[in-house]
Amino acid sequence: MQPVSPRAGSVGRPPRLSKEALLQAAHRVLEAEGPGNLTMRRLARELSSTPMALYYYVRDKDELLLLLLEERAQRFPRPQLPTDHRERLLCAAQVLHDMFVGCPWIAEVLTADDLMAVSALWVVEAMIDSCIACGLSPEAAVYSYRVIWHYTVGRLVVPTVPEQPRPQTEQPPGRARAATAPPLKRSPIRRPNRRSPTRRTRTVRSWGSSWQACYPARGADPRGPSHASSRDNRPMASSRYDVA
């Protein structure tokens, strides 16, 4: 919490960049063009600098992403968790989800390597604590945490149709709404044009999610009598449950 700039007795050229500047610029690019366009080169351009300058502040791109994650986790308001053990577990799980929902680069971070923000660990500890307080052994508590974590990752990582309304008629068992749900600031998920904007796809909505299947460009399949190609006329239309 010291004043930002002039270090006493500093030598050498004063910096024009900083870690914060990188992060801010990264956010701007992310907001404007999506995660597919957040590259070191693009980021440098955003900062009117060169790609190489970034490497002075950041080891590689992964570290940049990790820093973004870290910042997000730090900024996230730390809610008052319920005292009831079960409620606390659910609420913490919700926090873990909300912490990272809506940042589309999360998939890249979570799947790339086992990167995780240390600033989010308090949630993890809260969850495991709650499990133990509920009477689980440490091993079972960890196991339970990981089940919830895997579910959360799935939620964060699979591309979604704009909204996923829960069925209101009957609450599925064991899935009570967390008590103090923190503000879910859902930034607009804008998928960038990932490489080929000319791609022709067919979107089949089924089971509340959109399944996209691309099919060959040139009408009927021109690629010889491979017995796999009989799969190319997708039988999706026959699926029985279309509840989107």
Place this chain on the structure above:
Amino acid sequence: MQPVSPRAGSVGRPPRLSKEALLQAAHRVLEAEGPGNLTMRRLARELSSTPMALYYYVRDKDELLLLLLEERAQRFPRPQLPTDHRERLLCAAQVLHDMFVGCPWIAEVLTADDLMAVSALWVVEAMIDSCIACGLSPEAAVYSYRVIWHYTVGRLVVPTVPEQPRPQTEQPPGRARAATAPPLKRSPIRRPNRRSPTRRTRTVRSWGSSWQACYPARGADPRGPSHASSRDNRPMASSRYDVA
């Protein structure tokens, strides 16, 4: 199921490549060098061909990945599902998992776009059917399916420590072993050197998974007094649950 090659009355140059050849070569590359090295160019090299030739058989790289997925789903033995509704649901869920476990490119496919193999849809339908047979409304059944699907994706997508033993002491509630668990052929997950092999990382094992945090190369942080840099000495060692 026709004989592979010579189409009667064919004109033009006979093909040297085929969709199957692509897929086989892709498998070889995947096996030998991991998903990070499966590129169109590498694939062409594997086939002693040019990158461009591939685009005659495949619209783009995504379609190639989708084909790999499709093939996998088709090859997967279709087990006899139990008649008991609840058991059937659990078993089908297990199938959905086992179908894609151990193929490390799955993350890329599932997160890239909402690509899914149509050959795997029978599992999905079985799951939703089971839910309905259990008495759920169609909406609730779909909701339940999606919960399971998200969990499955999480399992498939997060990088894991070699083995994840379940706590044997007490079976967590509601997580019965699926009746006819199909053969789990776990191909060795070898993460390729993803770009920078010189990267120095520190691995912290916690909660049964390894969390890796990279830290700056040059000893103590040389990057000025950014208040975020105080985060760079990771306080992970203080975590209380180290059950790896």
Place this chain on the structure above:
DNA sequence: ACCTGAACACCGTTCAAGT
């Protein structure tokens, strides 16, 4: 201490042309 230029070794994809 902080930043740059040039270069390396890659990507996916398009286009027009060749046989």
Place this chain on the structure above:
DNA sequence: ACCTGAACACCGTTCAAGT
């Protein structure tokens, strides 16, 4: 019908050098 060469517009990262 099937494939190629050359090119486009990118990547992340390293290295040596400049101020």
